[in-house]
Amino acid sequence: xxxxHKPITIxxxxxxxxxxxxxxDALQESRVANRLDMVVDGEDLMDYLHRRGPYASxxxxxxxxxxxxxxxxxxxxxxxxxxxxxxxxxxRRIPVVVLTTSRAEEDIFRTYDLGVNSFVTKPVTFEQxxxxxxxxxxxxxxxxxxxxx
Amino acid sequence: xxPVPANIxxxxxxxxxxxxxxxxxQEGRLAQTLDSVEDGEELLGRLRDHxxxxxxxxxxxxxxxxxxxxxxxxxxxxxxxxRRIPVVVLTTSDSEDDIARMYDLGASSFIVKPRKFEHVVEMMRELSRYWFDTVQLxxxxx
Numbered sequence: 001x002x003x004x005h006k007p008i009t010i011x012x013x014x015x016x017x018x019x020x021x022x023x024x025d026a027l028q029e030s031r032v033a034n035r036l037d038m039v040v041d042g043e044d045l046m047d048y049l050h051r052r053g054p055y056a057s058x059x060x061x062x063x064x065x066x067x068x069x070x071x072x073x074x075x076x077x078x079x080x081x082x083x084x085x086x087x088x089x090x091x092r093r094i095p096v097v098v099l100t101t102s103r104a105e106e107d108i109f110r111t112y113d114l115g116v117n118s119f120v121t122k123p124v125t126f127e128q129x130x131x132x133x134x135x136x137x138x139x140x141x142x143x144x145x146x147x148x149x
Numbered sequence: 150x151x152p153v154p155a156n157i158x159x160x161x162x163x164x165x166x167x168x169x170x171x172x173x174x175q176e177g178r179l180a181q182t183l184d185s186v187e188d189g190e191e192l193l194g195r196l197r198d199h200x201x202x203x204x205x206x207x208x209x210x211x212x213x214x215x216x217x218x219x220x221x222x223x224x225x226x227x228x229x230x231x232r233r234i235p236v237v238v239l240t241t242s243d244s245e246d247d248i249a250r251m252y253d254l255g256a257s258s259f260i261v262k263p264r265k266f267e268h269v270v271e272m273m274r275e276l277s278r279y280w281f282d283t284v285q286l287x288x289x290x291x
Binding site: 121 | 226229232233234235243245248249252253255257258259260261272275278279280282283284285286287288
């Protein structure tokens, strides 16, 4: 049932360097061979997706196949970035999975209303984080069909 | 008293497919409960019927009579009371066009229906692990 690995780029938006490192290690641990790019806040994320500013050289490269999005970030937070992505006809089809420490009903509601594809609460221990990242990446990379970028 | 809510609501016009998915849940010993409707018209009717609690997850076939999955998805995602329920498209189509269009309309994911029963069991296991054991779903609206 699981299909050949899709060679998509996974994009992680998280302001905490330690969390970025942990997610990176967890992806490696779960043997996901996909390229992982990282951005540090919502502004940086939108620059990356629009290939502008520091990311102008990426112009012509395929967009990421999956975005892992933290909610609480400086400059532009995950909610605002999600709203922009899901109202942009060129970006809205990219699946966005919120990956956050929050488990507030309010955040869950609001992000689904804004069109998030799923909402995942980050577990506390590294072992649990590896499990979660493994499940999430396998689901999106091997199991579902993704729009071609 | 409201009927016991089903976690998953399946919209599929093919009775064999509906039965396969129901049997796959049992075979996989999955805790999810399943309810089904036969087309998009019935799906929207069920979702808007206050006698039924809304499901946590919708599995949606694309090609159905009366109202197809595309139109049903468009209506669900433009209804403020329904739009937050995740919709997973489950179809025999693997056309690039359908995939892109359904994500554009707000589908949570897109899955091509497997043919073999054992693969259907595996699919239901994967769906259950992801949506019910890993993801936080929005609480059902009252």
